[in-house]
Amino acid sequence: MKSLAELKAIREKMQNQVGLRAEDHNHTRVVVGMATCGIAAGARPVLTKLSQEVQERGLTDKVAVTQTGCIGLCQFEPIVEVMVPGEPKVTYIRMDAEKAVEVVNRHLIGGHVVEEYTLSSTDMK
Amino acid sequence: MPELSLNVLDVTENSTRAGAKLVSIRVTADHGSDTLTIQIEDDGCGMTKEQVEQVTDPFFTTRTTRKVGLGIPFYKYAAESTGGSFSIVSEVGKGTTVTAVFGLSHIDRMPLGDISSTIHTLVVYHPETDFVYTYQVDDREFTLDTRELREILEGVPFSEPEVSQYIMEFLTENKSEVDQGVVL
Numbered sequence: 001m002k003s004l005a006e007l008k009a010i011r012e013k014m015q016n017q018v019g020l021r022a023e024d025h026n027h028t029r030v031v032v033g034m035a036t037c038g039i040a041a042g043a044r045p046v047l048t049k050l051s052q053e054v055q056e057r058g059l060t061d062k063v064a065v066t067q068t069g070c071i072g073l074c075q076f077e078p079i080v081e082v083m084v085p086g087e088p089k090v091t092y093i094r095m096d097a098e099k100a101v102e103v104v105n106r107h108l109i110g111g112h113v114v115e116e117y118t119l120s121s122t123d124m125k
Numbered sequence: 126m127p128e129l130s131l132n133v134l135d136v137t138e139n140s141t142r143a144g145a146k147l148v149s150i151r152v153t154a155d156h157g158s159d160t161l162t163i164q165i166e167d168d169g170c171g172m173t174k175e176q177v178e179q180v181t182d183p184f185f186t187t188r189t190t191r192k193v194g195l196g197i198p199f200y201k202y203a204a205e206s207t208g209g210s211f212s213i214v215s216e217v218g219k220g221t222t223v224t225a226v227f228g229l230s231h232i233d234r235m236p237l238g239d240i241s242s243t244i245h246t247l248v249v250y251h252p253e254t255d256f257v258y259t260y261q262v263d264d265r266e267f268t269l270d271t272r273e274l275r276e277i278l279e280g281v282p283f284s285e286p287e288v289s290q291y292i293m294e295f296l297t298e299n300k301s302e303v304d305q306g307v308v309l
Contacts, residue, residue: 001267002298007277007291014281014288034250036196039135040126044239044246051249055286067250069142 028063028108029083030054035070041077042096049097050080053104063108076119082107091119128238129163129227132200134246136165136223139196141251143169145220148247148254152240153261154229154309160209161227161234161309168220177215200225207231229309237309241296244269248292249283258296260303267299 032038032047051065073079076093080103083089090113092103099117106114115121126132133150140148145167153162172180179185183198200223201211207228215221227234244258248271255275259268274283274292281288 001302002295004273004277007274007288010287010291011278011281014285015279034134034138034246036135036194036199039131039138040199044131044134044242047246047250048242051289055289060286067246069138 026062026085028085029081030063030065030108031081031083032065032067033069033071033077033079033081034067037070037074038077038079041094043078045097046078046080046095046100049100050104053101054108057104057109059104059108073119076122079119092117093119093122126199126203127235129161129203129235130238130240130243132196132203132225133163133165133240134243135196136200137167137243137247140165140167140169140221141247141254143167143171143221145169145254147257149257149259150244151259151261152237153259154263154304156229156263159229161229161237162224163227164222164224166220166222171217171219171221172213172215173217177213180213181211197223203227203235207234241293241300244296245289245293249289252283260300262304262307262309265303267303269295269299 030050032043032050034043034047047065047067054060054063054065071079073093078095080092080095080100081089082092082103090107092099092114095117103114103117106112126135137148137150147168149166151162151164155162180197181201183195185194204211204225204227208231209226209228211226212224213221240260244256248256255271257268257270259266271283278288283289283292
C-alpha cells in the first residue's frame with residue numbers, strides 16, 4: 001500500500017513555494033462543463049488532459065483550470081470556455097483530449113484562438 | 126454513460142453543489158453475493174420528500190438552464206437493469222445517501238471504469254469539500270480520507286502538481302493492490 005509518509009516529504013518541499021499561485025484577476029480561466037451532459041460526452045478526460053498539459057508546460061501561475069455545471073448547450077458538450085483577461089470569452093465545443101492539447105498549444109501558449117473548434121464556427125444561431 | 130465511474134462523478138457533483146462539507150463514497154465488490162454496491166453519502170442541503178419522489182423522473186430538475194435531468198434516471202436504470210436496486214434517502218438540512226446495487230456478473234452491468242480518475246477529479250477540483258473514499262473487493266480494502274491529507278499538507282493545496290500526482294498514484298496503486306488487477 002502507498003503510504004501517507006511520501007506526502008509529508010512533498011509538503012516539506014512545497015511549503016516554501018506556496019502562496020505565489022493564489023487566484024488573481026490576471027489569470028486566464030479555463031472552464032470545463034462537468035454536468036451530466038458534459039460527463040456523458042467525455043468531459044472527464046478533457047479536464048484531466050487540460051490540467052496535465054497546463055502543469056507540464058509550466059503555465060500554472062498564469063492559467064487556472066476549473067469546472068462548472070451545465071451551461072445549457074448540452075448538444076455541444078464537452079464544452080471548454082477560455083477566458084483571457086481583457087479578451088472576449090471563447091467557447092470550444094465537442095472537445096476531446098487531443099483537441100485540448102491543441103487549444104493549450106495554439107491558444108493558451110500561442111495566443112491564437114483555434115477557430116475551427118469554437119461555437120461561433122458552427123451554423124447554430 | 127459508458128462506465129459507472131462517470132455516474133459516480135455525476136452524482137457526487139450534485140453533492141458538492143448541495144453544499145456538502147463531507148462526502149463518503151464507498152465502492153464494494155462482493156463475489157460471494159455477486160453484487161457491486163456504490164454508496165454516496167453527503168451532508169449537503171438534502172431534499173424534501175416530494176423532491177426525492179420526483180428525482181428519478183427525467184422531466185424533473187431543479188436547474189434552470191434546461192428542462193430535463195437525466196443523471197439520476199440513467200444511474201437508476203443502470204442498476205436496475207442488472208437485477209440490482211437503487212435508493213435515495215434524504216433529509217432537508219441533513220444530507221442525502223444514494224445507494225446503487227448492481228449484479229456483479231450480470232451481462233448488462235457497465236464496467237466500473239476509471240474510478241480513480243473520478244475520485245481524483247472530485248478531490249482536486251472541490252477543495253472546499255472533504256471526501257472519504259473506500260474501495261473494497263471481498264475482504265481487501267483501502268481508504269482515501271482527504272481530512273488526513275489536509276492535516277499533513279498544512280495548507281498546501283491539492284491542486285499543486287506534485288500533490289495532485291501523488292493523490293492519483295495513491296488511488297491507482299492501492300486500487301490495484303485491492304483488486305489485484307482484476308477489471309470490475
